[in-house]
Amino acid sequence: EVQLVESGGGLVQPGGSLRLSCAASGFTFSTFWMHWVRQAPGQGLVWVARMNLDGSNTIYADSVEGRFTISRDNAKNTLYLQMNSLRPEDTALYYCARYGGTSLPGFDIWGQGTMVTVSS
Amino acid sequence: EIVLTQSPATLSLSPGERATLSCRASQSVSIYLAWYQQKSGQAPRLLIYDASNRATGIPARFSGSGSGTDFTLTISSLEPEDFAVYYCQQRANSYTFGQGTKLEIK
Numbered sequence A: 001e002v003q004l005v006e007s008g009g010g011l012v013q014p015g016g017s018l019r020l021s022c023a024a025s026g027f028t029f030s031t032f033w034m035h036w037v038r039q040a041p042g043q044g045l046v047w048v049a050r051m052n053l054d055g056s057n058t059i060y061a062d063s064v065e066g067r068f069t070i071s072r073d074n075a076k077n078t079l080y081l082q083m084n085s086l087r088p089e090d091t092a093l094y095y096c097a098r099y100g101g102t103s104l105p106g107f108d109i110w111g112q113g114t115m116v117t118v119s120s
Numbered sequence B: 001e002i003v004l005t006q007s008p009a010t011l012s013l014s015p016g017e018r019a020t021l022s023c024r025a026s027q028s029v030s031i032y033l034a035w036y037q038q039k040s041g042q043a044p045r046l047l048i049y050d051a052s053n054r055a056t057g058i059p060a061r062f063s064g065s066g067s068g069t070d071f072t073l074t075i076s077s078l079e080p081e082d083f084a085v086y087y088c089q090q091r092a093n094s095y096t097f098g099q100g101t102k103l104e105i106k
Helices: none
Strands: A003-007 A010-012 A018-025 A034-039 A045-051 A058-060 A068-073 A078-083 A092-099 A107-110 A114-118 B004-007 B010-013 B019-025 B033-038 B045-049 B062-067 B070-075 B085-090 B101-105
Touching: A003 A092, A003 A107, A018 A034, A018 A092, A018 A114, A034 A068, A034 A078, A034 A107, A045 A068, A045 A078, A045 A092, A045 B085, A058 A068, A078 A092, A107 B045, B004 B085, B010 B019, B019 B033, B019 B085, B019 B101, B033 B062, B045 B062, B070 B085
Parallel strands: A010 A114, B010 B101
Antiparallel strands: A003 A018, A018 A078, A034 A045, A034 A092, A045 A058, A068 A078, A092 A107, A092 A114, B004 B019, B019 B070, B033 B045, B033 B085, B062 B070, B085 B101
């Protein structure tokens, strides 16, 4: 079964750090670009970051640029999001999503998300 | 940043009716637009990619159209399971989502 499972969320104080993980299974992880998308409680989807196949090309939303770092370990089939200098407005459910590639250009597989709460 | 504006914010219809959802981009995204469905408590599901192509396993009652700045998602005859929130998303310049349209039962 093709699956993405996020972990690492939790409660953190403003200014703190957290690292999210996304474990992939059921497909060849190293052949897909990967993304993080977040959703604040009761709100819409917001794209956060993207990484290409080997990690050599990354882009970020303006709201997280310089604070968040996306990375991947293809040997471990895992995507990461290092989040530093966290703010209350970063509170959200964080999804990892697979980009289907040229044959299916969209986010075709999603995890169930991991909740991050930034509060004192 | 390309802003996507979806309308209406909420659409109230009955099963069997036709639903028309709109997504307008602040600048041209060519055909690089996708649509997603999100049900309460679930992750989003890809419905349409590149404006008009149905993703794997998506029923034929879902169709997409448009190019440039104006796009439409049409559900030809609503089934009870179609009542959800729908998002458009562009990939022409980085990535952004619209704010969503809630499709609710009338």
